[in-house]
Amino acid sequence: MDPTSQLVYAHPPENGLDALRKRINSRRRKGRAAASALLLIAAFAIVFWPNGAPRDAGPSEASIAHAAKDGQLLKIENGAAMEVPTDRKNVRLYWVMALNADQQADSGA
Amino acid sequence: MLDQNLIEKLHGRLERPLFNIALRWTWNEAEAQELVQEAFVRLWNARWRVRSDTVEAYIYRIVLNLGQKHARRRESWWKISNLLPGADRGMSPEETVDSARLRDAIKSLPVDLRNVLLLCEFSDLKQREIAELLDIAPGTVASRRHLAVKRLKEALGDGPD
Numbered sequence: 001m002d003p004t005s006q007l008v009y010a011h012p013p014e015n016g017l018d019a020l021r022k023r024i025n026s027r028r029r030k031g032r033a034a035a036s037a038l039l040l041i042a043a044f045a046i047v048f049w050p051n052g053a054p055r056d057a058g059p060s061e062a063s064i065a066h067a068a069k070d071g072q073l074l075k076i077e078n079g080a081a082m083e084v085p086t087d088r089k090n091v092r093l094y095w096v097m098a099l100n101a102d103q104q105a106d107s108g109a
Numbered sequence: 110m111l112d113q114n115l116i117e118k119l120h121g122r123l124e125r126p127l128f129n130i131a132l133r134w135t136w137n138e139a140e141a142q143e144l145v146q147e148a149f150v151r152l153w154n155a156r157w158r159v160r161s162d163t164v165e166a167y168i169y170r171i172v173l174n175l176g177q178k179h180a181r182r183r184e185s186w187w188k189i190s191n192l193l194p195g196a197d198r199g200m201s202p203e204e205t206v207d208s209a210r211l212r213d214a215i216k217s218l219p220v221d222l223r224n225v226l227l228l229c230e231f232s233d234l235k236q237r238e239i240a241e242l243l244d245i246a247p248g249t250v251a252s253r254r255h256l257a258v259k260r261l262k263e264a265l266g267d268g269p270d
Contacts, residue, residue, distance in 0.1 A: 002258060003211065003214070003258060003261040003262055003265050004226070004230050004258060004261070006207065006208065006211050007207055007211070007230055007231075008207050009125075009129060009231070010128065010129055010132055010138070011125065011128075012124050012125055012128035012138075012141075012142055012145070013138065013139075013142050016120065016124050016128075016142060016145070016146070017117060017120055017121065017124075019142075019146055020116075020117070020120055020146055020149050020150075021117070023146060023149075023150050024113060024116070024149075024150065024153050027150065027153060027154070
């Protein structure tokens with residue numbers, strides 16, 4: 001007798017298709033969540049990416065800034081000269097005029 | 110590309126033969142069903158690169174691979190757990206869908222013979238398709254099936270032809 005005739009052709013449990021649908025839908029949700037997370041990261045990277053290295057100060061700007069810092073009339077913040085309030089009006093006026101002239105020269109270059 | 114509708118249709122058509130093949134590796138209905146489900150999920154993940162004309166062979170191949178992997182894992186675990194007397198073996202008990210003697214006879218077959226026998230008995234694949242699936246010559250399918258049946262007969266005590 002052929003022993004394969006003794007093999008029982010068994011029936012799988014009935015909920016197979018529903019279980020498969022659940023698993024596929026779960027995979028889909030995970031795939032969508034992963035894609036959304038990637039998009040979000042890309043969007044953040046584009047928005048917050050630095051716009052390049054800070055601009056180097058030109059020689060005249062640097063010298064003015066240096067002298068002004070020494071005189072405690074100007075301070076440098078993020079590469080830009082900022083006026084420090086002072087009562088010595090004449091001195092202050094001189095440094096502000098020098099700074100404006102320097103900035104005009106820079107923008108004209 | 111395969112879509113979910115096509116995969117569900119394939120599931121409806123192939124679930125039973127795949128389940129029966131998986132059952133002859135796991136010897137446990139719940140684990141066999143889990144194995145078939147896993148095979149279809151893997152097919153879903155690979156849907157971009159599987160062609161519709163080869164999908165049937167693909168899913169059979171996955172079930173055979175998963176079945177062998179399952180059996181190896183089970184055997185390794187038994188070897189380890191046998192070293193620990195009184196330890197909980199932690200594996201689900203085998204269910205006797207076939208007679209215990211037939212089950213033991215199938216388990217004693219080498220993988221090559223077992224795969225051919227299971228595909229010949231439970232799938233609707235033609236001999237040529239089984240040969241392509243297993244990457245062997247069509248004549249080898251026939252000879253392996255013959256040898257497998259002979260070994261089963263010997264194991265069951267019926268004696269060779």
